[in-house]
Amino acid sequence: MLTQLLTEKSSMLAPHFKAGFLQREQTIFQFKFDSDEPFYLEVSNTDFEFTAGETEQPTITLFLKNHSTCWSLLDGSMDGMRAFMDGSYRADGNIVLSQLILYLFKSDDPTLIYEVQD
Numbered sequence: 001m002l003t004q005l006l007t008e009k010s011s012m013l014a015p016h017f018k019a020g021f022l023q024r025e026q027t028i029f030q031f032k033f034d035s036d037e038p039f040y041l042e043v044s045n046t047d048f049e050f051t052a053g054e055t056e057q058p059t060i061t062l063f064l065k066n067h068s069t070c071w072s073l074l075d076g077s078m079d080g081m082r083a084f085m086d087g088s089y090r091a092d093g094n095i096v097l098s099q100l101i102l103y104l105f106k107s108d109d110p111t112l113i114y115e116v117q118d
Contacts, residue, residue, distance in 0.1 A: 002037050006050035009071060013048075013105040016075075020045050021104055022097070029101055030058035036067045043104065060093030062101070076106035 022043055029041040032054075040055045041048060064070050065088045072078035073089060080102040083089035091098035 002039065002052045005067070006039060006052060009074075010048070010050050013074060016105045017048055018104055019047070022100055024059075027060075027097060028055055028058045029097070030055055030061040031070055032061060032063050033067065033070070034065050041101075048104075058093070060091055060097045062098060063090045063092070064088060073102055074105050076102070 022045075024043075025045060027043045029043070030038065031040060032038045037052065038054050039050055039052050040058060041050050042055075062070075064073075064083075069078065069083060069088050073080055073083060080089065080099065
């Protein structure tokens with residue numbers, strides 16, 4: 001069931017994917033939830049893929065209330081700062097990446113691209 005959901009969401013987000021936005025060869029976002037199954041997102045300079053489960057070496061781990069919160073943050077329908085302030089969203093790892101992922105698929109607002117260095 002989760003694999004099917006990830007495939008559907010991937011198809012919906014694909015037209016809005018900003019290739020090269022993270023300016024990193026590979027980034028792995030691990031998503032963990034209070035009650036839903038975990039999954040992770042692998043992002044390269046040209047593509048992305050969602051995978052059910054957990055990865056051994058994520059670049060960053062994001063902790064969210066549920067899948068719905070995650071999808072709302074990724075598609076831009078939920079404000080990241082509001083989600084952070086109400087405890088629905090937090091990160092462990094590169095905090096800059098935790099903010100950049102909020103713009104990786106967002107298409108409605110113009111986005112400035114900055115060079116990010118670790």
